[in-house]
Amino acid sequence: MGAKDLSVNSDPAVSQPPARRRSPFHAVKFFVFCHSLLQLAQLLVSGYMKSSISTIERRYGFSSQKSGLLAAFNEVGNTVLIVFVSFFGSRVHRPRFIGGGALLACVASLLMALPHFVGEAYDYTGRVSSESTHTQTHIHGPHKAPLSPVTASSNQSCSRREGPAQLGAYPLLLLGQLLLGIAAVPIQPFGISFIDDYASRKNSPLYLGILLAVTSIGPAVGFITGSLMLRFYVDFDKLSGDQIRLDHKDLRWVGAWWLGFLMASGLLFLTALPYLFFPSSMPKELDTSKVLRGTFEVNEQSEEMSLLQFLKSFPRIALRTLRSPVYLLVVLAQVNLAALLSGLATFMAKFLEWQFSQTVSNSTMMIGGVCIPLAVLGTVLGGVVMRRMNLSVRGASKLCTVAILLCLFSSTPLLFMGCPTQKIAGVFPHSDASSCSSGCRCPQEAFNPVCGSDGVEFRSPCHAGCTATETDLSNNATNFSGCRCVAGVGMAASGTCGGRCSGLLVPFVALLGVTSFIASFSQTPSFMMILRTVPSEDKSFAVGVQYMLFRVLAFMPGPVLYGSVIDTTCILWGKKCGQKTSCQYYDLDRFRQRFLGLQVVFVCGGLLCFLLTVVFFRRRAGSREPQPEGKG
Structure with missing residues (x-):
């Protein structure tokens, strides 16, 4: 089979190649176009999930810790299976595996929206049931009707709320997240390796740069989509317009969180279809040396190993890689920054919502429209600076240290920018009921x-x-x-008393955007430090171990840790049917100090690791650049 392919490739006849090139599915440029759209759709789901997490939390009464676990659960399936990608590589039909992953992501996205369709309509407090009037539920004077009708209807509402559909919402969402993580396993690694195999040496960096740009833009598109979808009421498909009595500013408002998952599912299905028609291999762009290509194929076959041999060798190579001080310090620094990113991406919109009395849609728009684009810009400029200045590994370590130090200076003032908790009768300051x-x-x-x-x-x-x-x-x-209970004229207006320092919102978001820009400046230099300090034969394993540590030490525990910290600042938990639901009021000063204080802790951890790399290079004698270590 290999000899036959080699003879066809070396045939000087020109009638065959033009016939194959007529089909776009035999062109690597068309593959890059399709893969860019697929990654955009896939990462849109990831960004949309994070933008909707506080809405899902309110809709189903989850704690922030449970929400953090839900946000991180897609990393479970991804972490378990990502190791095998390095083994299978070009042994499988990569385009079809990518298409299969996209179709699985399509199904998972549908599964994420399923709880909305199998459950009852959102029954917010304030209308215990449709049979009872609002006045009977909440406004009772001595001359009003007794509460027994409300209690009866409340019991009926509880029986509906505790049905199998409502209780199964969290497991369904977890399963959807797990499948999304599994679906993502083949998409990016197989796509990048396929492009690198068949793109010319000149065009390969351009194609990979396009994919990196789309990868960065995808979450921003997800947040912006979330902002638009959450402007619609969650049950607009089940209720008429005159039955929807809440507005965006109401603390009980729940947007149509499920709508974005349906849209993303459709996009994933459409972007998966082309992969069913791509061949397992295609003509290489500007392939000037057919003999070298044939030699490469022989070498590739000679280096194949069995799955058992691969699994046995992986721990040994991983330990050998981790023994490199520079590699270990840089990866630990990146783990700190990744944990910071995972927590902020999941809960920063919720922080803005509570701290400055913003709607959920406005908060997600600020994250997707300001912070993420500035982080993308910082990543690009970090690579440009490293290329223009032709920095060595030692220079890259200094650049990363300076960037994270500036990040520490820019993030610290955020601790002092926010609103105090408004006075809430019987809740804050704590006192007995009036x-x-x-x-x-x-x-x-x-x-x-x-x-x-x-x-x-x-x-x-x-x-x-x-x-x-x-x-x-x-x-x-x-x-x-x-x-x-109201002093003076005894009047009260519907809505919260918060939001009296909303003038700080613009400076806060601006400073947060600057912090995101500076922190992302270190991403490209730190990645280059990893590639330049490990032996060439271990580079793919080093990158694999790096991303596995990201998931195990940052992306999985990060959102759960942030959610747990947020839960400690709750001063009033909601109750429905005698069970605790999501938080109704937070101590805003504690929320700000603990949430952003944890951010400062992670920044300090990253700074310490980068400082140690600078110290290591200074003490290393006899060489200005660290030499790759051999297999020991």
Whole structure:
């Protein structure tokens, strides 16, 4: 078979190649185009998931820790299977494996949206059931009707909420994330190796640069898509317009988180189809040396090993690679920065939402439209600076150290930019429930925030002791009167009292964008340090070990750690049917200090590792550049 292929390749006749080149599926440029679209669709799902995580948390009553685990769960399947990519390499039909991964991602994305269709409509507190009126639920004076009808309807609502469809939402989402991680295994590694095999030496860097750019843009597109989709109410497909009584600014608002997964699933299906028609191999661009190509094929076959031999050799090569001090320090620095990135990407939109009283859609738009593009720009400019200055490995270590040091200076002021927690009756500062509303027998799960005319916030009109309500033309409650717990005129307006320092939002986002730009400046130089400090025969393994450590030490535990930290700042947990749900109020000062303080800790960890590389190079005698280590 190999001899036959070699004879065809060396045939000087020109009638065969033009016939093959007529089909776009035999052109590497068309493969690059298709793979760019596929990676854009795949990473759109990843970015969209992170942009919607706080909405999913509110919809199904998850804690931030459970949300962090959900966000990180796609790394589980990816980490388990990524090792085998190095072994299979060109032994399989790579385009079809890529297409199979894309189709699996399509199914997984559909699975992510499934809980919306099998579950009941979103039943936010404030309307315990459709049979009970809002006035009976939350506004009770001495002359009002008793609570027994509400209690009965609440019990019926609880029985629906605790059905199999609602209880199965979290396992379904976890399964979808797991399949998304498995689907991503063949897409990028097989795509890059296939392009590198059949692109010319001149065009290969250009093609890989296009893929890197699309890889960077994909999450930003996901966040922007999330911002647009979350402007629609979650059940707009189940309710008529006049039945939707919440607006974007309401703390109970849940956007159509499932809509983006359906759109992404369609994109993944369309981008998967071309891979079914690509051949397992194609003519190499500007292939001027057929003999060398035939020699390469022979060498490749001579270096093949069995799967058992590969699995036995992998730990040995991994340990040998980790014994390189520079490699280990740089990877640990990157792990710190990756953990920082994973946590901020998952929860920064939620932070902006709570800290500055922003809507979810506005928060995700700021992340996708400002922070991620600036991080992409920093990554590109880091590579440009390294190329223009022709930096050595020692120079690259200094560049990384300076960049992370500047990042520390720019991120520290963020700790002091934010809003204090508004005064919430019976919640913050902590105090016993007001006696003025004790006769109202307010439901434990009542949550419909109102802001009193005295500047104090109440969990619901019932907790404010209100006895009358004013509605607009759409029959939505806007103002409440006769509120016994509100000092002065006894009026309260629907909504929260927060957001009184929204003027700090623009400086905060600007400084956050600058921090993202500076931190990403070290990405390309640190990656080049890894490639230049390991033996050439171990480079592919070194990169594989690097990404495996990223997943095990950063991308998997990072969101869970951040979520756990956020949960410690909660001052009022929601309750439905006697069970704890998502947090309703946070201590904003603690939220800011612990959330951003953890960011500073990771930045300091990365800075320490890069500083140690500088010290190592200074103490290393006899050479300005570290020499690759042989197999020991």
